[in-house]
Amino acid sequence: MSSVATYSDLAFRSPEAIREVQDMLLRRHLCYLAERSPFYRERFAALGIDPGAVRGAADLSRLPLTTKADLEEHNRAFLCVPDAEVLDLCLSSGTTGAPVAMAQTRSDLERVGYNEELSFRAAGIGPGDRVLIAAAIDRCFMAGLAYFTGLNRLGATAIRGGSSSLPVLAQLVRRFRPTAVVGVPTLMLALAEVLRAEGDDPRRAGVERLVCIGEPVRRPDLSLSALGERLRDGWGGNVFGTYASTEMATTFADCAEGRGGHTHPDLVVVEVVDGAGRPLPPGASGEVVATPLGVTGMPLLRFRTGDIAALHPGPCPCGRNEARLGPILGRKSQMLKVRGTTVYPPAIASALQELETVRGYYIEAYDPFELSDRIRVVVGTDDPDLDPAAVAGRIAARIRVKPEVVLVSPDEVRTRTLQEGKRKPVTFFDYRTKSGRPPETPAARKDTR
Ligand SMILES: [Zn+2]
Numbered sequence: 001m002s003s004v005a006t007y008s009d010l011a012f013r014s015p016e017a018i019r020e021v022q023d024m025l026l027r028r029h030l031c032y033l034a035e036r037s038p039f040y041r042e043r044f045a046a047l048g049i050d051p052g053a054v055r056g057a058a059d060l061s062r063l064p065l066t067t068k069a070d071l072e073e074h075n076r077a078f079l080c081v082p083d084a085e086v087l088d089l090c091l092s093s094g095t096t097g098a099p100v101a102m103a104q105t106r107s108d109l110e111r112v113g114y115n116e117e118l119s120f121r122a123a124g125i126g127p128g129d130r131v132l133i134a135a136a137i138d139r140c141f142m143a144g145l146a147y148f149t150g151l152n153r154l155g156a157t158a159i160r161g162g163s164s165s166l167p168v169l170a171q172l173v174r175r176f177r178p179t180a181v182v183g184v185p186t187l188m189l190a191l192a193e194v195l196r197a198e199g200d201d202p203r204r205a206g207v208e209r210l211v212c213i214g215e216p217v218r219r220p221d222l223s224l225s226a227l228g229e230r231l232r233d234g235w236g237g238n239v240f241g242t243y244a245s246t247e248m249a250t251t252f253a254d255c256a257e258g259r260g261g262h263t264h265p266d267l268v269v270v271e272v273v274d275g276a277g278r279p280l281p282p283g284a285s286g287e288v289v290a291t292p293l294g295v296t297g298m299p300l301l302r303f304r305t306g307d308i309a310a311l312h313p314g315p316c317p318c319g320r321n322e323a324r325l326g327p328i329l330g331r332k333s334q335m336l337k338v339r340g341t342t343v344y345p346p347a348i349a350s351a352l353q354e355l356e357t358v359r360g361y362y363i364e365a366y367d368p369f370e371l372s373d374r375i376r377v378v379v380g381t382d383d384p385d386l387d388p389a390a391v392a393g394r395i396a397a398r399i400r401v402k403p404e405v406v407l408v409s410p411d412e413v414r415t416r417t418l419q420e421g422k423r424k425p426v427t428f429f430d431y432r433t434k435s436g437r438p439p440e441t442p443a444a445r446k447d448t449r
Helices: 014-037 038-047 057-062 068-073 104-122 141-153 166-176 185-197 226-235 345-352 386-399 411-418
Strands: 086-090 103-104 130-134 157-160 179-184 209-212 238-245 251-252 268-273 286-294 303-312 336-340 340-345 357-368 374-381 404-408 427-429
Touching: 014 038, 014 057, 038 226, 038 427, 057 268, 103 104, 104 141, 104 251, 130 141, 130 166, 130 185, 166 185, 179 185, 179 238, 185 226, 209 226, 226 238, 238 303, 268 303, 336 374, 340 345, 345 357, 345 374, 345 386, 357 411, 374 386, 374 411
Parallel strands: 130 157, 130 179, 179 209, 209 238, 357 427, 374 404
Antiparallel strands: 086 103, 238 251, 268 286, 286 303, 336 340, 357 374
Protein backbone atom coordinates (compact mmCIF):
# COMPACT_ATOMS: atom_id res chain seq x y z
CA MET A 1 0.00 0.00 0.00
CA SER A 2 1.58 3.22 -1.13
CA SER A 3 0.39 5.51 1.68
CA VAL A 4 2.66 3.77 4.20
CA ALA A 5 5.87 5.75 4.76
CA THR A 6 5.12 8.03 1.82
CA TYR A 7 3.45 10.86 3.72
CA SER A 8 5.13 10.62 7.12
CA ASP A 9 5.78 14.38 7.18
CA LEU A 10 2.32 15.31 5.89
CA ALA A 11 1.12 16.90 9.14
CA PHE A 12 3.97 19.44 8.92
CA ARG A 13 2.89 20.75 5.51
CA SER A 14 0.49 23.64 4.97
CA PRO A 15 -3.21 23.03 5.70
CA GLU A 16 -3.89 23.30 1.94
CA ALA A 17 -1.25 20.71 1.09
CA ILE A 18 -2.56 18.39 3.81
CA ARG A 19 -6.10 18.71 2.48
CA GLU A 20 -5.01 18.02 -1.09
CA VAL A 21 -3.24 14.77 -0.18
CA GLN A 22 -5.95 13.70 2.23
CA ASP A 23 -8.71 14.30 -0.32
CA MET A 24 -6.79 12.25 -2.88
CA LEU A 25 -6.40 9.39 -0.36
CA LEU A 26 -10.10 9.64 0.53
CA ARG A 27 -11.14 9.39 -3.14
CA ARG A 28 -8.89 6.35 -3.49
CA HIS A 29 -10.48 4.88 -0.35
CA LEU A 30 -14.00 5.40 -1.72
CA CYS A 31 -13.04 3.75 -5.03
CA TYR A 32 -11.71 0.78 -3.10
CA LEU A 33 -14.96 0.50 -1.08
CA ALA A 34 -17.09 0.71 -4.23
CA GLU A 35 -14.98 -1.95 -5.95
CA ARG A 36 -14.22 -4.37 -3.15
CA SER A 37 -16.57 -4.02 -0.17
CA PRO A 38 -19.78 -6.08 -0.41
CA PHE A 39 -21.27 -4.08 2.48
CA TYR A 40 -20.63 -0.63 1.02
CA ARG A 41 -21.45 -1.65 -2.58
CA GLU A 42 -24.87 -2.71 -1.40
CA ARG A 43 -25.33 0.35 0.81
CA PHE A 44 -24.29 2.79 -1.95
CA ALA A 45 -26.70 1.07 -4.37
CA ALA A 46 -29.56 1.03 -1.85
CA LEU A 47 -29.15 4.75 -1.13
CA GLY A 48 -28.47 5.70 -4.75
CA ILE A 49 -25.08 7.18 -3.84
CA ASP A 50 -22.28 7.72 -6.32
CA PRO A 51 -19.11 7.68 -4.23
CA GLY A 52 -17.21 8.94 -7.27
CA ALA A 53 -18.98 12.31 -6.85
CA VAL A 54 -17.19 12.90 -3.54
CA ARG A 55 -14.17 15.13 -4.13
CA GLY A 56 -12.88 15.30 -0.58
CA ALA A 57 -13.44 15.45 3.15
CA ALA A 58 -15.76 18.47 2.78
CA ASP A 59 -18.26 16.25 0.93
CA LEU A 60 -18.15 13.40 3.45
CA SER A 61 -21.38 14.35 5.19
CA ARG A 62 -23.30 13.27 2.05
CA LEU A 63 -22.25 9.68 2.72
CA PRO A 64 -23.86 7.30 5.20
CA LEU A 65 -22.47 6.62 8.67
CA THR A 66 -21.39 3.15 9.80
CA THR A 67 -22.25 1.88 13.27
CA LYS A 68 -20.84 -0.81 15.48
CA ALA A 69 -24.18 -2.62 15.02
CA ASP A 70 -23.53 -2.69 11.23
CA LEU A 71 -20.17 -4.32 11.94
CA GLU A 72 -21.73 -6.88 14.27
CA GLU A 73 -24.63 -7.78 11.98
CA HIS A 74 -22.78 -7.83 8.66
CA ASN A 75 -19.25 -8.61 9.79
CA ARG A 76 -18.18 -10.73 6.80
CA ALA A 77 -19.69 -8.35 4.29
CA PHE A 78 -17.05 -5.79 5.34
CA LEU A 79 -14.23 -8.11 4.26
CA CYS A 80 -12.64 -6.96 0.99
CA VAL A 81 -9.96 -9.62 0.49
CA PRO A 82 -9.88 -13.42 0.15
CA ASP A 83 -9.56 -15.24 3.50
CA ALA A 84 -6.05 -16.31 2.54
CA GLU A 85 -4.90 -12.67 2.73
CA VAL A 86 -6.04 -12.28 6.34
CA LEU A 87 -2.93 -12.48 8.54
CA ASP A 88 -4.39 -11.51 11.90
CA LEU A 89 -7.76 -11.20 13.59
CA CYS A 90 -8.27 -8.36 16.04
CA LEU A 91 -11.23 -8.35 18.38
CA SER A 92 -12.49 -4.94 19.35
CA SER A 93 -12.60 -4.41 23.09
CA GLY A 94 -15.57 -2.07 22.87
CA THR A 95 -17.62 -1.46 25.98
CA THR A 96 -20.95 -2.40 24.40
CA GLY A 97 -22.07 -5.39 22.38
CA ALA A 98 -20.25 -8.58 21.46
CA PRO A 99 -16.60 -8.33 20.36
CA VAL A 100 -16.28 -7.62 16.65
CA ALA A 101 -13.61 -9.33 14.55
CA MET A 102 -11.54 -7.00 12.39
CA ALA A 103 -9.50 -8.90 9.78
CA GLN A 104 -6.01 -7.53 9.17
CA THR A 105 -4.01 -7.94 5.97
CA ARG A 106 -0.25 -7.57 5.70
CA SER A 107 -0.57 -3.94 4.68
CA ASP A 108 -3.07 -3.29 7.50
CA LEU A 109 -0.53 -4.55 10.03
CA GLU A 110 2.11 -2.33 8.42
CA ARG A 111 -0.32 0.56 8.56
CA VAL A 112 -1.02 0.26 12.31
CA GLY A 113 2.72 -0.10 12.91
CA TYR A 114 3.33 3.07 10.88
CA ASN A 115 0.61 4.84 12.89
CA GLU A 116 2.25 3.92 16.19
CA GLU A 117 5.65 4.87 14.83
CA LEU A 118 4.29 8.37 14.09
CA SER A 119 2.66 8.56 17.52
CA PHE A 120 5.74 7.42 19.46
CA ARG A 121 7.95 9.74 17.43
CA ALA A 122 5.64 12.69 18.25
CA ALA A 123 6.11 11.79 21.93
CA GLY A 124 9.88 12.05 21.45
CA ILE A 125 10.60 8.31 21.56
CA GLY A 126 13.30 7.05 19.19
CA PRO A 127 16.14 4.60 18.65
CA GLY A 128 17.90 3.82 21.92
CA ASP A 129 14.71 4.11 23.96
CA ARG A 130 13.54 1.08 25.91
CA VAL A 131 9.75 0.98 26.09
CA LEU A 132 7.80 -1.18 28.51
CA ILE A 133 4.55 -2.25 26.84
CA ALA A 134 2.21 -2.69 29.82
CA ALA A 135 -0.64 -3.70 27.52
CA ALA A 136 -1.91 -7.06 26.30
CA ILE A 137 -0.36 -8.38 23.11
CA ASP A 138 -2.46 -11.59 23.22
CA ARG A 139 -6.22 -12.30 23.36
CA CYS A 140 -6.64 -10.81 19.88
CA PHE A 141 -6.06 -7.23 21.12
CA MET A 142 -4.75 -4.88 18.48
CA ALA A 143 -3.10 -2.46 20.91
CA GLY A 144 -0.10 -4.45 22.19
CA LEU A 145 0.64 -5.74 18.70
CA ALA A 146 0.46 -2.23 17.24
CA TYR A 147 2.81 -0.81 19.91
CA PHE A 148 5.28 -3.62 19.34
CA THR A 149 5.26 -3.14 15.56
CA GLY A 150 5.52 0.65 15.91
CA LEU A 151 8.52 0.47 18.25
CA ASN A 152 10.08 -2.01 15.87
CA ARG A 153 9.76 0.40 12.95
CA LEU A 154 11.11 3.19 15.12
CA GLY A 155 14.16 1.21 16.17
CA ALA A 156 13.37 1.34 19.90
CA THR A 157 13.59 -1.67 22.22
CA ALA A 158 10.24 -3.19 23.18
CA ILE A 159 9.81 -4.81 26.59
CA ARG A 160 6.59 -6.80 26.32
CA GLY A 161 5.35 -6.83 29.90
CA GLY A 162 1.63 -7.29 29.25
CA SER A 163 -1.04 -5.99 31.60
CA SER A 164 -1.85 -8.96 33.79
CA SER A 165 0.86 -8.99 36.44
CA LEU A 166 2.16 -6.04 38.46
CA PRO A 167 5.02 -8.08 40.00
CA VAL A 168 6.22 -9.03 36.50
CA LEU A 169 6.06 -5.38 35.38
CA ALA A 170 7.91 -4.21 38.51
CA GLN A 171 10.63 -6.77 37.86
CA LEU A 172 10.97 -5.62 34.25
CA VAL A 173 11.30 -1.97 35.36
CA ARG A 174 14.07 -2.87 37.83
CA ARG A 175 15.92 -5.15 35.46
CA PHE A 176 15.70 -3.29 32.13
CA ARG A 177 15.22 0.35 33.24
CA PRO A 178 12.69 1.37 30.53
CA THR A 179 12.85 5.00 29.41
CA ALA A 180 9.13 4.95 28.62
CA VAL A 181 6.04 2.97 29.63
CA VAL A 182 2.87 2.44 27.56
CA GLY A 183 -0.23 1.44 29.50
CA VAL A 184 -3.52 2.28 31.15
CA PRO A 185 -2.93 5.18 33.60
CA THR A 186 -4.45 3.39 36.61
CA LEU A 187 -2.20 0.38 35.92
CA MET A 188 0.88 2.62 35.71
CA LEU A 189 -0.13 4.27 39.00
CA ALA A 190 -0.52 0.86 40.63
CA LEU A 191 2.90 -0.15 39.25
CA ALA A 192 4.49 2.92 40.87
CA GLU A 193 2.84 1.95 44.15
CA VAL A 194 4.21 -1.59 43.95
CA LEU A 195 7.73 -0.24 43.35
CA ARG A 196 7.42 2.17 46.29
CA ALA A 197 6.08 -0.55 48.58
CA GLU A 198 9.16 -2.63 47.76
CA GLY A 199 11.54 0.22 48.58
CA ASP A 200 12.20 1.53 45.05
CA ASP A 201 11.50 5.13 44.11
CA PRO A 202 9.68 5.18 40.75
CA ARG A 203 10.91 8.76 40.27
CA ARG A 204 14.45 7.42 40.07
CA ALA A 205 13.60 4.48 37.79
CA GLY A 206 14.60 6.45 34.68
CA VAL A 207 11.12 6.50 33.10
CA GLU A 208 10.94 9.78 31.17
CA ARG A 209 7.70 9.23 29.28
CA LEU A 210 4.33 7.71 30.18
CA VAL A 211 2.17 6.99 27.14
CA CYS A 212 -1.40 6.64 28.39
CA ILE A 213 -4.02 4.45 26.74
CA GLY A 214 -7.68 3.76 27.44
CA GLU A 215 -8.32 6.62 29.85
CA PRO A 216 -8.08 10.36 29.18
CA VAL A 217 -5.41 12.23 31.15
CA ARG A 218 -6.39 15.74 30.10
CA ARG A 219 -9.23 18.09 30.90
CA PRO A 220 -11.36 19.59 28.11
CA ASP A 221 -9.08 22.68 28.25
CA LEU A 222 -6.19 20.25 27.49
CA SER A 223 -4.44 20.76 30.84
CA LEU A 224 -3.50 17.56 32.71
CA SER A 225 -6.31 16.02 34.77
CA ALA A 226 -5.77 15.00 38.40
CA LEU A 227 -5.01 11.48 37.11
CA GLY A 228 -2.46 12.87 34.64
CA GLU A 229 -0.82 15.00 37.33
CA ARG A 230 -0.65 12.08 39.73
CA LEU A 231 1.06 9.98 37.06
CA ARG A 232 3.54 12.74 36.24
CA ASP A 233 4.36 13.31 39.91
CA GLY A 234 4.46 9.60 40.79
CA TRP A 235 6.93 8.73 38.05
CA GLY A 236 8.61 12.08 37.49
CA GLY A 237 8.04 11.70 33.75
CA ASN A 238 6.10 13.45 30.97
CA VAL A 239 2.55 12.28 30.39
CA PHE A 240 1.17 11.69 26.88
CA GLY A 241 -2.51 11.07 26.23
CA THR A 242 -3.63 8.85 23.36
CA TYR A 243 -6.95 7.75 21.92
CA ALA A 244 -7.41 4.73 19.68
CA SER A 245 -9.81 1.98 18.76
CA THR A 246 -9.56 -1.30 16.90
CA GLU A 247 -12.21 -0.30 14.34
CA MET A 248 -10.45 2.98 13.54
CA ALA A 249 -7.10 1.15 13.45
CA THR A 250 -5.63 4.54 14.22
CA THR A 251 -4.13 6.21 17.31
CA PHE A 252 -4.32 9.92 18.04
CA ALA A 253 -1.46 10.84 20.34
CA ASP A 254 -0.22 13.92 22.20
CA CYS A 255 3.02 15.43 21.02
CA ALA A 256 5.46 16.92 23.55
CA GLU A 257 3.35 20.12 23.62
CA GLY A 258 0.39 18.22 25.08
CA ARG A 259 -2.28 20.00 23.01
CA GLY A 260 -4.51 17.01 22.27
CA GLY A 261 -4.16 13.93 20.09
CA HIS A 262 -2.68 14.54 16.64
CA THR A 263 -4.86 13.10 13.91
CA HIS A 264 -2.59 11.71 11.22
CA PRO A 265 -4.05 13.13 8.00
CA ASP A 266 -2.76 10.37 5.74
CA LEU A 267 -4.31 7.69 7.97
CA VAL A 268 -7.72 8.98 8.96
CA VAL A 269 -10.36 11.61 8.30
CA VAL A 270 -11.95 12.71 11.58
CA GLU A 271 -15.31 14.39 11.95
CA VAL A 272 -17.28 15.43 15.03
CA VAL A 273 -21.06 15.13 14.59
CA ASP A 274 -24.21 15.94 16.55
CA GLY A 275 -26.92 13.49 17.63
CA ALA A 276 -28.42 13.50 14.12
CA GLY A 277 -25.05 12.81 12.47
CA ARG A 278 -24.57 16.38 11.19
CA PRO A 279 -21.02 17.79 11.23
CA LEU A 280 -20.31 20.20 14.10
CA PRO A 281 -18.07 23.27 13.85
CA PRO A 282 -14.49 23.05 15.20
CA GLY A 283 -14.28 23.26 18.97
CA ALA A 284 -17.79 21.86 19.58
CA SER A 285 -18.14 18.56 21.45
CA GLY A 286 -19.89 15.71 19.70
CA GLU A 287 -19.49 12.14 18.56
CA VAL A 288 -16.16 11.28 16.95
CA VAL A 289 -16.64 9.79 13.46
CA ALA A 290 -13.60 8.28 11.78
CA THR A 291 -12.85 7.22 8.21
CA PRO A 292 -9.60 5.27 8.40
CA LEU A 293 -7.68 5.62 5.12
CA GLY A 294 -5.67 2.94 3.40
CA VAL A 295 -7.18 -0.05 5.20
CA THR A 296 -7.50 -3.06 2.87
CA GLY A 297 -9.00 -5.89 4.98
CA MET A 298 -12.12 -4.35 6.48
CA PRO A 299 -12.13 -0.67 5.45
CA LEU A 300 -14.78 1.56 7.00
CA LEU A 301 -16.58 4.73 6.02
CA ARG A 302 -17.63 7.34 8.61
CA PHE A 303 -17.48 4.96 11.55
CA ARG A 304 -19.39 6.20 14.61
CA THR A 305 -17.07 5.64 17.55
CA GLY A 306 -19.68 6.44 20.20
CA ASP A 307 -17.05 8.61 21.92
CA ILE A 308 -17.62 12.29 22.65
CA ALA A 309 -14.83 14.83 22.08
CA ALA A 310 -14.01 18.11 20.31
CA LEU A 311 -11.59 18.85 17.46
CA HIS A 312 -9.08 21.65 17.98
CA PRO A 313 -8.15 23.22 14.66
CA GLY A 314 -5.13 25.34 13.91
CA PRO A 315 -1.42 24.75 14.12
CA CYS A 316 0.21 23.08 17.13
CA PRO A 317 3.40 24.66 18.53
CA CYS A 318 5.18 21.43 17.52
CA GLY A 319 4.79 22.47 13.87
CA ARG A 320 2.07 20.04 12.84
CA ASN A 321 -0.87 21.66 11.08
CA GLU A 322 -3.55 18.99 11.31
CA ALA A 323 -6.41 19.28 13.81
CA ARG A 324 -5.99 17.71 17.25
CA LEU A 325 -8.62 15.74 19.14
CA GLY A 326 -9.35 16.81 22.72
CA PRO A 327 -9.83 14.28 25.52
CA ILE A 328 -12.74 11.87 25.33
CA LEU A 329 -15.45 13.31 27.56
CA GLY A 330 -17.38 10.07 27.69
CA ARG A 331 -19.39 7.52 25.74
CA LYS A 332 -22.44 8.76 23.90
CA SER A 333 -24.42 5.82 25.32
CA GLN A 334 -23.38 6.84 28.85
CA MET A 335 -24.63 10.40 28.55
CA LEU A 336 -26.60 11.24 31.67
CA LYS A 337 -29.30 13.88 31.85
CA VAL A 338 -29.73 15.22 35.35
CA ARG A 339 -32.13 18.10 35.86
CA GLY A 340 -31.31 19.58 32.48
CA THR A 341 -27.56 19.15 32.81
CA THR A 342 -25.60 16.76 30.56
CA VAL A 343 -23.05 14.70 32.48
CA TYR A 344 -20.59 12.03 31.36
CA PRO A 345 -19.24 9.52 33.91
CA PRO A 346 -15.56 10.46 33.32
CA ALA A 347 -16.27 13.97 34.67
CA ILE A 348 -17.34 12.36 37.96
CA ALA A 349 -14.24 10.14 37.88
CA SER A 350 -12.08 13.19 37.31
CA ALA A 351 -13.52 14.92 40.41
CA LEU A 352 -12.90 11.78 42.50
CA GLN A 353 -9.28 11.63 41.34
CA GLU A 354 -8.69 14.91 43.16
CA LEU A 355 -9.39 13.22 46.50
CA GLU A 356 -6.25 11.62 47.93
CA THR A 357 -7.88 8.80 49.86
CA VAL A 358 -10.29 7.55 47.18
CA ARG A 359 -9.31 4.01 46.14
CA GLY A 360 -11.55 3.18 43.21
CA TYR A 361 -15.16 3.93 42.42
CA TYR A 362 -18.06 2.99 40.22
CA ILE A 363 -21.13 4.81 39.02
CA GLU A 364 -24.69 3.52 38.70
CA ALA A 365 -27.37 5.22 36.63
CA TYR A 366 -31.11 4.76 37.09
CA ASP A 367 -34.07 6.45 35.44
CA PRO A 368 -36.84 6.81 37.98
CA PHE A 369 -38.02 10.01 36.30
CA GLU A 370 -39.08 10.71 32.74
CA LEU A 371 -36.67 13.58 32.09
CA SER A 372 -33.90 13.05 34.62
CA ASP A 373 -31.53 10.21 35.51
CA ARG A 374 -30.48 9.33 39.05
CA ILE A 375 -26.75 8.89 39.66
CA ARG A 376 -25.31 6.84 42.50
CA VAL A 377 -21.53 6.99 43.02
CA VAL A 378 -19.98 4.14 45.01
CA VAL A 379 -16.55 5.16 46.32
CA GLY A 380 -13.90 2.85 47.78
CA THR A 381 -11.88 4.22 50.69
CA ASP A 382 -10.11 3.21 53.93
CA ASP A 383 -10.28 6.76 55.24
CA PRO A 384 -12.58 6.96 58.29
CA ASP A 385 -12.66 10.75 58.00
CA LEU A 386 -13.94 10.86 54.42
CA ASP A 387 -17.49 12.22 54.45
CA PRO A 388 -19.96 11.15 51.71
CA ALA A 389 -21.53 14.62 51.72
CA ALA A 390 -18.11 16.23 51.16
CA VAL A 391 -17.42 13.84 48.29
CA ALA A 392 -20.82 14.68 46.76
CA GLY A 393 -19.97 18.37 47.18
CA ARG A 394 -16.64 17.93 45.39
CA ILE A 395 -18.40 16.21 42.47
CA ALA A 396 -21.09 18.91 42.39
CA ALA A 397 -18.40 21.60 42.15
CA ARG A 398 -17.27 19.94 38.90
CA ILE A 399 -20.47 18.85 37.21
CA ARG A 400 -23.06 21.17 38.80
CA VAL A 401 -25.13 18.17 39.89
CA LYS A 402 -25.00 16.54 43.32
CA PRO A 403 -25.16 12.74 43.09
CA GLU A 404 -25.88 10.22 45.82
CA VAL A 405 -22.52 9.03 47.27
CA VAL A 406 -21.93 5.77 49.12
CA LEU A 407 -18.59 4.87 50.74
CA VAL A 408 -17.45 1.23 50.80
CA SER A 409 -14.14 -0.61 51.21
CA PRO A 410 -11.68 -0.54 48.28
CA ASP A 411 -12.04 -4.34 48.05
CA GLU A 412 -15.76 -4.08 47.48
CA VAL A 413 -15.15 -1.69 44.60
CA ARG A 414 -12.47 -3.91 43.08
CA THR A 415 -14.74 -6.98 43.23
CA ARG A 416 -17.32 -5.10 41.25
CA THR A 417 -15.13 -3.28 38.73
CA LEU A 418 -12.39 -5.73 37.76
CA GLN A 419 -13.88 -8.12 35.27
CA GLU A 420 -12.28 -11.09 33.58
CA GLY A 421 -11.20 -10.36 30.02
CA LYS A 422 -11.74 -6.60 30.28
CA ARG A 423 -8.69 -4.48 29.65
CA LYS A 424 -9.69 -1.82 32.15
CA PRO A 425 -11.97 -1.60 35.18
CA VAL A 426 -15.71 -1.44 34.48
CA THR A 427 -16.83 1.67 36.37
CA PHE A 428 -20.23 2.45 34.87
CA PHE A 429 -23.36 0.36 35.42
CA ASP A 430 -26.41 1.40 33.49
CA TYR A 431 -29.74 0.39 34.98
CA ARG A 432 -31.74 2.82 32.89
CA THR A 433 -34.56 1.11 31.03
CA LYS A 434 -34.57 3.79 28.34
CA SER A 435 -30.95 3.00 27.48
CA GLY A 436 -32.42 -0.07 25.79
CA ARG A 437 -29.86 -2.40 27.31
CA PRO A 438 -30.31 -4.96 30.06
CA PRO A 439 -28.58 -4.06 33.35
CA GLU A 440 -24.94 -5.14 33.44
CA THR A 441 -24.32 -7.96 35.87
CA PRO A 442 -21.62 -7.71 38.52
CA ALA A 443 -18.34 -9.54 37.98
CA ALA A 444 -18.24 -13.14 39.16
CA ARG A 445 -14.47 -13.23 39.60
CA LYS A 446 -11.68 -10.80 40.25
CA ASP A 447 -9.16 -9.92 37.61
CA THR A 448 -5.65 -11.29 38.15
CA ARG A 449 -4.39 -7.74 38.27
ZN1 LIG B 1 1.81 19.00 18.46
